[in-house]
Amino acid sequence: MTRSFFARDSRAVAPDLLNKLVVRGERVGRIVEVEAYCGSEDPASHAYRGRTPRNATMFGPAGHLYVYFTYGMHFCANVVCGTDGEASAVLLRGLTPVAGLAEMRAHRPLARSDRDLCSGPARLAQAFSLDRTLDGADLVIADRGLSIEDDGTPPPPAPGVSARIGVSAGAELPWRFYVRGAVGLSRKG
DNA sequence: ACCGGGATGTTCT
């Protein structure tokens, strides 16, 4: 994808990311669920209370990956959006496994089925081996072998929209977007 | 199928 694709408000980028591909070597997944986080205007965003060492990548230029560690054991991955200094991002929450499933399984030994390889933000991070070493990777130039690609499949004309999952502050904001009925959603829908 | 609780440690108050 181009830099300008990401350099918009995360609430605009999020639905446009649906049906795009996450590519890392043999591993490929189609994006079916995302959430937008909007910097200073969003109480659920890590950037709400300003810049810290942890969220520094969010404040940088668009098109880079922001990876954070949570619950003492999980990584989650965001795509940085907006303009430099703005701190808006899109959380990747669910992918349909497309290729490289054997490699994904190897990194997700506890997954009950292939449907669960990438059906959640920490699950897909595990399946694609996304950790701290990927924080800041430039997705536009396939930095560290990771990129987001367009295979010509358009986003759904009418995506599912709901409140974001697992947040307390800003719980009412409808900034989760998903492909209805897709394999790899973090919840049935 | 659905629900409840424990794991585990970084980050910020």
Add this chain to the structure above:
DNA sequence: GAACATCCCGGTG
């Protein structure tokens, strides 16, 4: 010292 953009397992129905 509390909260945390979660996951997994084992219980029950």
